[in-house]
Amino acid sequence: MASEQLEEYLEAIYDIGEKDGTAKTSSIARCLNVAPASVTEALQNLSGKGYVKYEPYKGATLTEQGRELAESVKRRHRLLEVFLSDVLNVKGETVHDEACKMEHTISDDTASALCKMLQAPSRCPHGSLISPCNREVTDCVSCLAGEPEPAEPRGEPIRPVSDLEPGQAGTIAFIRGDGNVVQRLSDLGLTVKTGISLVRKTPMDGPVEIAVRRTKLAIDRAIADNIFVTSAPVKT
Amino acid sequence: MGGPAWQPREDGKASPETACLPADITVALAGNANVGKSATMNQLTGAGQETGNWPGKTVECAGGVLLHNGFRIRITDLPGIYSLSTFSAEEQASREFILTNKPDIVVNIVDASSLERNLFFTLQLLELHIPFIIALNQMDLAAKKGIRIDGEKLSGLLGVPVIPTVAIHGKGIAELSDAIVTLAREKTPPRVIPYGREVEDRIAKIAALIPEGTGNEDRRAAAIRLLERGSAKLTGPGDVRADIAAAVRQYSAELERMHGEPAAIVLSGERYHAAERIVREVMDIRPPAPDDIPLSDRLDRIALHPAIGYLLVLLVLGGLLFWTFIVGGEISRILTAFLESVAPAPPFVAGSAPEILATGAWTGLVAAVTLIVPYVLPFYLFLSIIEDSGYLTRISVMLDRLMHRFGLHGKAIIPLILGFGCTVPACLSCRILESSRQKLIAAFLTTLIPCSARTVVILGVVAAFVSIWWALALYAFDILLIVILGRIAFRAVPGEPVGLIMEMPEYHVPSGSVVLSQTWSRTKSLVWIVLPAYIIGGIAISLAYSAGLLDPINAALYPITVLLLGLPAITGVVFVFGIVRKEITVLTLATLFGTTVFSTVLSPVQLIVFGLVTMIYTPCISTIGVFVKEFGWKKALFVTAAETGLAIALGAIAFRLLSLVM
Numbered sequence: 001m002a003s004e005q006l007e008e009y010l011e012a013i014y015d016i017g018e019k020d021g022t023a024k025t026s027s028i029a030r031c032l033n034v035a036p037a038s039v040t041e042a043l044q045n046l047s048g049k050g051y052v053k054y055e056p057y058k059g060a061t062l063t064e065q066g067r068e069l070a071e072s073v074k075r076r077h078r079l080l081e082v083f084l085s086d087v088l089n090v091k092g093e094t095v096h097d098e099a100c101k102m103e104h105t106i107s108d109d110t111a112s113a114l115c116k117m118l119q120a121p122s123r124c125p126h127g128s129l130i131s132p133c134n135r136e137v138t139d140c141v142s143c144l145a146g147e148p149e150p151a152e153p154r155g156e157p158i159r160p161v162s163d164l165e166p167g168q169a170g171t172i173a174f175i176r177g178d179g180n181v182v183q184r185l186s187d188l189g190l191t192v193k194t195g196i197s198l199v200r201k202t203p204m205d206g207p208v209e210i211a212v213r214r215t216k217l218a219i220d221r222a223i224a225d226n227i228f229v230t231s232a233p234v235k236t
Numbered sequence: 237m238g239g240p241a242w243q244p245r246e247d248g249k250a251s252p253e254t255a256c257l258p259a260d261i262t263v264a265l266a267g268n269a270n271v272g273k274s275a276t277m278n279q280l281t282g283a284g285q286e287t288g289n290w291p292g293k294t295v296e297c298a299g300g301v302l303l304h305n306g307f308r309i310r311i312t313d314l315p316g317i318y319s320l321s322t323f324s325a326e327e328q329a330s331r332e333f334i335l336t337n338k339p340d341i342v343v344n345i346v347d348a349s350s351l352e353r354n355l356f357f358t359l360q361l362l363e364l365h366i367p368f369i370i371a372l373n374q375m376d377l378a379a380k381k382g383i384r385i386d387g388e389k390l391s392g393l394l395g396v397p398v399i400p401t402v403a404i405h406g407k408g409i410a411e412l413s414d415a416i417v418t419l420a421r422e423k424t425p426p427r428v429i430p431y432g433r434e435v436e437d438r439i440a441k442i443a444a445l446i447p448e449g450t451g452n453e454d455r456r457a458a459a460i461r462l463l464e465r466g467s468a469k470l471t472g473p474g475d476v477r478a479d480i481a482a483a484v485r486q487y488s489a490e491l492e493r494m495h496g497e498p499a500a501i502v503l504s505g506e507r508y509h510a511a512e513r514i515v516r517e518v519m520d521i522r523p524p525a526p527d528d529i530p531l532s533d534r535l536d537r538i539a540l541h542p543a544i545g546y547l548l549v550l551l552v553l554g555g556l557l558f559w560t561f562i563v564g565g566e567i568s569r570i571l572t573a574f575l576e577s578v579a580p581a582p583p584f585v586a587g588s589a590p591e592i593l594a595t596g597a598w599t600g601l602v603a604a605v606t607l608i609v610p611y612v613l614p615f616y617l618f619l620s621i622i623e624d625s626g627y628l629t630r631i632s633v634m635l636d637r638l639m640h641r642f643g644l645h646g647k648a649i650i651p652l653i654l655g656f657g658c659t660v661p662a663c664l665s666c667r668i669l670e671s672s673r674q675k676l677i678a679a680f681l682t683t684l685i686p687c688s689a690r691t692v693v694i695l696g697v698v699a700a701f702v703s704i705w706w707a708l709a710l711y712a713f714d715i716l717l718i719v720i721l722g723r724i725a726f727r728a729v730p731g732e733p734v735g736l737i738m739e740m741p742e743y744h745v746p747s748g749s750v751v752l753s754q755t756w757s758r759t760k761s762l763v764w765i766v767l768p769a770y771i772i773g774g775i776a777i778s779l780a781y782s783a784g785l786l787d788p789i790n791a792a793l794y795p796i797t798v799l800l801l802g803l804p805a806i807t808g809v810v811f812v813f814g815i816v817r818k819e820i821t822v823l824t825l826a827t828l829f830g831t832t833v834f835s836t837v838l839s840p841v842q843l844i845v846f847g848l849v850t851m852i853y854t855p856c857i858s859t860i861g862v863f864v865k866e867f868g869w870k871k872a873l874f875v876t877a878a879e880t881g882l883a884i885a886l887g888a889i890a891f892r893l894l895s896l897v898m
Contacts, residue, residue, distance in 0.1 A: 138495075138496055139501070145498075147492075179498055182501055183504070184737060186501050187318050187319035187504055188353070189352070189353045191501075191504060191505045192505070202633055202636075203546075206633060206634070207736050209740060213350065214352060215739060216739070216740040217737060217738065217740060218629070218632075218633045218739075219735070219736065222735055223735040223736075
């Protein structure tokens with residue numbers, strides 16, 4: 001299986017999985033516009049490589065390894081979309097279509113250069129969140145200042161604090177954005193390795209309320225989306 | 237002479253309002269927003285210093301005097317801030333004040349129920365190595381949450397007197413006053429709380445390069461400050477001595493490499509580490525039964541509910557306006573009748589110079605009293621209750637998304653609501669916003685909010701003589717205009733939007749004394765701004781009349797008033813006088829026409845056009861003054877010209893359209 005095809009499958013399973021949990025063979029076939037029979041064959045192949053957990057008649061879910069790869073492809077895709085639309089001023093459908101082709105060919109180094117050049121964007125032009133890079137960093141400030149990013153990969157999976165359920169807690173691992181935002185947040189006690197919990201989300205993508213160091217803060221959704229946590233329990 | 241070689245001297249000016257009061261001891265109150273700082277101020281000085289339950293409210297340093305044990309103690313309330321290190325205007329102002337004005341004592345008000353977060357700021361004060369006292373406030377709230385703090389131990393650790401207080405009930409205030417007097421005599425500086433080795437080593441190396449006694453700051457404080465500013469900001473020529481700059485550059489780069497974070501953020505982390513350590517030693521928590529959901533949380537389930545929450549916002553804001561203008565209208569009628577019986581207030585008299593001055597001043601005074609007392613006072617009273625209870629922050633959260641459409645965020649709702657009372661304090665309160673872009677957009681929008689003076693005109697001219705529905709339609713149109721102009725301003729004013737980050741204080745039952753003193757001090761400060769303008773304006777109007785300037789003014793404005801707006805020429809003078817204060821247009825109109833029944837002299841279309849133009853054209857003179865002070869001449873002039881032009885254009889269109897249907 002060519003790597004491009006492999007990545008397309010993982011992306012499809014990732015997208016469908018976000019919505020429905022498990023990706024059925026028929027849904028994947030529809031999404032990729034291929035025959036169900038070839039989907040089954042591909043899934044067996046992917047399962048053999050350890051990217052998906054495939055149960056005949058039920059469908060496929062991504063393994064940790066598959067998820068990582070899918071997220072990295074998604075990240076490249078969305079960074080490319082930002083590049084195409086904001087830098088090259090490409091408009092309309094072309095943005096998505098071209099990003100779809102380019103995402104399989106650029107290297108990790110190029111993706112990270114793109115991220116730096118675009119000042120670590122948090123969303124693609126269509127509004128989807130761009131997942132953070134997989135390096136062991138706590139913020140973007142040194143990276144944006146031109147320092148080389150560390151080589152070690154991130155140990156634990158992270159997700160935005162706004163993704164938590166009300167009442168759920170996590171530990172701050174990474175804050176995306178320029179130095180001003182990071183400074184503003186860290187002065188209020190949102191420093192890396194601090195325990196944080198989501199109190200509630202307000203309607204219409206309004207601010208999220210979080211609890212940190214015994215105080216409650218209302219934080220703009222877009223800022224909360226850039227505060228990434230590991231779900232590891234808080235050490236007290 | 238110039239500043240010290242190692243430290244840039246910014247234009248720190250002594251705060252004029254406190255510099256003039258003689259005192260034996262000077263004190264600055266500092267601390268996070270919403271920890272009871274202003275309530276402490278209230279208790280200490282008894283002065284009507286504003287307090288409120290929304291973060292970052294004390295936008296201007298205010299002063300007061302405490303007499304204790306024969307000492308005159310001058311107290312300055314600094315804005316509520318979370319940090320002295322970042323670069324917001326309020327934080328900078330507070331830092332400047334502490335270092336330049338050198339108060340004898342700083343009183344750091346700390347919220348006992350969130351000690352860790354508050355200690356961050358305390359540690360920054362500690363770094364400055366100046367004598368200070370910790371007032372451990374809201375001990376009652378902390379106790380309710382099962383939090384116990386060993387004040388003596390905290391005092392021992394930091395080398396700083398710690399006084400437990402419940403400012404809202406006046407508990408611990410006498411002890412605090414004693415501590416101020418004692419510390420002012422002893423001037424004991426706090427202990428140094430060391431940070432991690434790698435940070436501390438570098439601080440020491442930089443500090444060693446700084447010559448002794450060259451500036452306001454202690455050497456360690458100066459070194460930390462330089463390290464925080466980092467290499468990027470040390471570029472200005474003559475800013476910092478070259479060897480120091482090189483050292484700072486080297487050490488901050490080293491820290492950055494070690495931690496993968498800029499030095500300033502490393503330092504923030506160090507302070508929080510120290511705060512965590514201290515909290516572990518002095519605090520003891522026995523949380524109440526875990527299934528017991530705090531009242532604040534239960535209230536928030538309603539206040540922040542996707543449907544009920546919005547309904548509540550509408551009800552409360554609608555109630556605020558309804559209450560203001562129903563209650564206000566009644567009080568205004570009574571007051572006007574009373575003052576008229578004391579002495580009539582004709583704006584136009586001819587006669588001797590003293591006569592002109594006296595009548596002008598009297599009419600100005602009457603207008604101020606009949607506007608501010610009936611409308612502004614009830615408005616501030618209701619608003620204080622919403623504010624002190626903590627609900628205002630919830631309104632901010634609920635309307636945050638809406639504000640995004642104007643490039644603002646939820647906190648901007650506060651100036652906008654204030655604008656319904658009076659534009660002047662509304663404009664000033666825009667300082668609570670973070671970026672200069674947001675301040676400008678919000679201030680511009682407040683000038684368009686129908687303040688109580690404009691509401692008086694709409695009620696007195698349109699509602700009374702056309703119909704209440706037309707008055708409401710004008711109101712609705714104004715809101716629509718604000719939305720449209722807000723969108724345009726959002727696009728036109730350059731800059732990035734800054735998102736909301738706001739503390740959510742717990743609800744509490746508003747305290748009567750806090751609400752009253754806050755209402756009073758707000759009204760008082762408004763009177764001080766508005767009354768002189770009213771009196772001088774009143775005199776100017778009388779003078780203009782007796783000098784025979786009315787006819788030339790009317791003639792000059794004829795093309796606008798008559799040709800464009802379809803109004804009688806006489807309204808030219810009315811609009812000119814309205815610049816002083818908008819509600820005077822009603823009075824002027826009545827005097828010039830010789831009747832208060834406007835429907836006999838103006839057609840419904842003319843009444844509506846008149847109301848519309850009065851509502852939108854130039855902000856009043858007091859507002860323009862504030863705008864100039866906050867944003868400079870150019871922007872003030874632009875806003876004034878744009879709004880006047882817009883009002884004329886809209887009035888001309890309204891006149892032509894309405895003439896077709898009415």
